[in-house]
Amino acid sequence: MIHVNEPLLDGNEQTYVAEAISSGWISHAGKFLKRFEQDWAAYCGQQHGIAVSNGTAALQVAARALNLQQGDEVIMPTFTIISCALAIVECGATPVLVDADPHTWCMDVSQLEAKITLRTKAIMVVHIYGHPVEMQPVLELAKKYQLAIIEDAAEAHGAQCLVNDASGGKAWQRCGSFGTLSTFSFYANKIVTTGEGGMVLTSDDALAARSRELANMCFQSERRFYHTELSGNFRFTNLQAALGVAQIERIETILQRKRWLSKAYTQRLARLKGIQLPVEKPWARSVFWMYGLVLDESTGLDAATFAKELYALGIETRPFFLGMHEQPVFHQRSLFVGEHYPVAERIAKQGLYLPSGLAITAMQVEAVCAAVSQVLVKHAEVAA
Numbered sequence: 001m002i003h004v005n006e007p008l009l010d011g012n013e014q015t016y017v018a019e020a021i022s023s024g025w026i027s028h029a030g031k032f033l034k035r036f037e038q039d040w041a042a043y044c045g046q047q048h049g050i051a052v053s054n055g056t057a058a059l060q061v062a063a064r065a066l067n068l069q070q071g072d073e074v075i076m077p078t079f080t081i082i083s084c085a086l087a088i089v090e091c092g093a094t095p096v097l098v099d100a101d102p103h104t105w106c107m108d109v110s111q112l113e114a115k116i117t118l119r120t121k122a123i124m125v126v127h128i129y130g131h132p133v134e135m136q137p138v139l140e141l142a143k144k145y146q147l148a149i150i151e152d153a154a155e156a157h158g159a160q161c162l163v164n165d166a167s168g169g170k171a172w173q174r175c176g177s178f179g180t181l182s183t184f185s186f187y188a189n190k191i192v193t194t195g196e197g198g199m200v201l202t203s204d205d206a207l208a209a210r211s212r213e214l215a216n217m218c219f220q221s222e223r224r225f226y227h228t229e230l231s232g233n234f235r236f237t238n239l240q241a242a243l244g245v246a247q248i249e250r251i252e253t254i255l256q257r258k259r260w261l262s263k264a265y266t267q268r269l270a271r272l273k274g275i276q277l278p279v280e281k282p283w284a285r286s287v288f289w290m291y292g293l294v295l296d297e298s299t300g301l302d303a304a305t306f307a308k309e310l311y312a313l314g315i316e317t318r319p320f321f322l323g324m325h326e327q328p329v330f331h332q333r334s335l336f337v338g339e340h341y342p343v344a345e346r347i348a349k350q351g352l353y354l355p356s357g358l359a360i361t362a363m364q365v366e367a368v369c370a371a372v373s374q375v376l377v378k379h380a381e382v383a384a
């Protein structure tokens with residue numbers, strides 16, 4: 001079986017984890033934790049990093065740090081993971097959805113302005129499968145309407161977006177640098193992984209301090225065990241941070257490998273009819289976190305059938321996200337009832353991603369592409 005993700009921990013991971021163990025600093029303090037927060041914030045172009053237990057927690061902390069309340073609205077993509085909407089709903093605020101762009105699969109930013117109301121407090125952008133959201137229009141709208149940006153860069157470590165710079169020119173800026181608060185996941189399938197893990201980045205001192213409080217049960221610095229607010233325990237450990245530090249050291253090599261993989265897939269799959277492959281817009285430097293493809297309806301196949309047939313050939317895949325507006329859990333809360341987002345609905349039904357882990361070999365890529373071709377050809381013959 002070729003798995004959808006196998007991590008490659010071939011740098012200083014073992015040395016640093018062993019060092020963390022022998023130092024005795026295995027919980028929420030220690031030199032690796034400090035270094036991981038500082039190095040990741042610096043790499044992404046923000047002042048502060050607050051490491052947390054996972055990417056969902058990072059979103060929960062970010063949403064609460066913005067003090068979102070009942071009646072507030074946050075505009076977000078429907079095509080994303082549940083964690084994004086969860087963070088908003090938990091604060092009592094209302095997610096307002098926009099559809100996906102049919103090419104990048106990120107939120108269609110041309111639909112944003114029409115969704116802004118007097119209640120809008122923030123825009124949540126989510127870079128999908130390694131390709132950045134088009135940030136220039138988002139930055140302009142956030143400025144025009146004085147909205148905060150929550151930037152979920154869980155899937156876009158190291159990706160870049162071309163935006164206007166202060167001198168009237170254009171400059172490449174890393175994902176994670178755009179948010180009032182930006183969030184990351186370091187789950188095992190992420191580009192930088194700590195097994196489980198997440199981080200909130202910000203350049204606002206007050207938001208950083210607030211995020212740190214929220215990540216740690218709202219302990220107060222003046223009086224220990226005295227609480228005026230409730231929050232969960234979202235702490236990260238020095239042991240996990242040791243893994244992260246080792247990967248930041250070699251992130252350019254990791255990103256090169258992702259780029260090699262996407263190129264290898266595209267070279268072999270571009271000639272096949274009936275599938276849409278990942279794009280890279282001129283204003284984007286994608287990191288191709290996961291290599292997605294969307295089946296044309298003309299193939300007579302949907303992603304679930306395609307996945308099953310690939311699995312029978314030894315290839316594991318993952319389905320694309322199911323839009324937030326199609327989630328029963330939100331309908332039960334009277335959210336998004338009767339709403340339709342045609343692009344998200346189509347790609348949710350027709351999209352999946354192929355094995356994309358860092359440990360994949362060139363021979364495995366060949367095998368995946370041969371299987372994709374075999375299933376497509378079989379169905380084309382059936383249809384003919």
Ligand SMILES: Cc1ncc(COP(=O)(O)O)c(C=O)c1O
Nearest residue numbers: 054055056081083152154185187
């Ligand atoms: C875009 C996005 N945001 C948030 C998360 C949640 O991260 P975690 O699984 O670390 O909680 C994920 C997880 O894959 C994700 O893809």
